[in-house]
Amino acid sequence: MQLFFIRLLVVIILPLCVYSQSATFDKVQFFKQEKPVPVTLEAYWSKIMNQKNTEGKVFPARLKATLDDSSHSDEPVDLLVRGHFRRDYCMVPPIKLSFYKSESSVMHSLKSLKLVSACRLTNIYGQYLVKEFLLYKMYNLLTDKSFRVRMLQLEYKDSSEKKGSFTNYAFLIEDVKDMAKRNGCKESDRVKVNTVSTDRRQMTMVALFEYMIGNTDWSVPAGHNIKLLESKDDSLAKPFCVPYDFDYSGIINADYAAPDPLLNTESVTQRVYRGFPRTMDELKDALATFKQQKDNIYALVNNCALLTSKNKGYMLDYLDSFYNIVKNERTIKTVFIDNARYN
Secondary structure (H helix, E strand, O other): OHHHHHHHHHHHHHHHHHHHHHHOOOHHHHOOOOOOEEEEEEEOHHHHHHOOOOOOOEEEEEEEEEOOOOOEEEEEEEEEEOOOHHHHHOOOOOEEEEOOOOOOOOOHHHOEEEEEEOOOOOHHHHHHHHHHHHHHHHHHHHOOOOOOEEEEEEEEEEOOOOOOOEEEEEEEEOOHHHHHHOOOEEEOOOOOOOHHHOOHHHHHHHHHHHHHHOOOOOEOOOOEOEEEEEEOOOOOOOOEEEEOOOOOOOOOOOOOOOOOHHHOOOOOOOOOOOOOOOOHHHHHHHHHHHHHOHHHHHHHHHOOOOOOHHHHHHHHHHHHHHHHHOOOHHHHHHHHHHOOOOO
């Protein structure tokens, strides 16, 4: 009889403990915090790097993290190598982290997240990563329909001990379903959408932001570096565009980034406006948000302790050139109306 009651208590209490452990982790708050999270990701890294081009290959790993409330997470996760160019080019391939492996996991509610790592273990590539992180933060200032990110101080530990461990910065990108949910939306399952069929104001914000950072590596019809959201409340509303993956932008100026030959530009640092025609009133309305957030955008760069003074200067100069363009109607008309695309 005593053994029966012990087993009964285990059956009752264990699920409550699991629920309590995972319920205390606030994934929304996790992406609002600014301090880099110390994380150790232990995996068979030598094997992962040798097999990074094997499509659909899942690798087991263990993640240890010190969270914002000083609590600790130590749990199994799965790693899925993702991406195309970075997978081939980078020493550390882009990865998707799955927290589904254990329901008792502290971070189980994060589900599955993209992990963006520095492509190579040099200071210059570390700076590329920090700059891309800041671009996500800039876009957060302009619209809530944007991906939140969280910086990690990540130790890569090889479980086979064939490679020595190394530490570098990386960042996690918010799950698209979570981003959609906090905007009263859901991820669209449409395969192909024309640019003109999306929400007009949000599309204007996207095109202006991509121009500001000097990024042309995106396409709505091709679904390239763009996610689409649909309103949960209005079935007739046009889908909203949300951009991501900014590493080809001129404000980063990565040594591997090359301009699209169709644009007839010599460098990614040369801006090309990829937006469709808008009226002056529409442009002024959207640009008002850029101007209101200018000081906060500059502060992100100036206050970033991970960015070198040289890279801060470069980013600020690049932003200056954008804000000089949008400060008067003549240049706004020339760049965003006269040179808008029509197909």
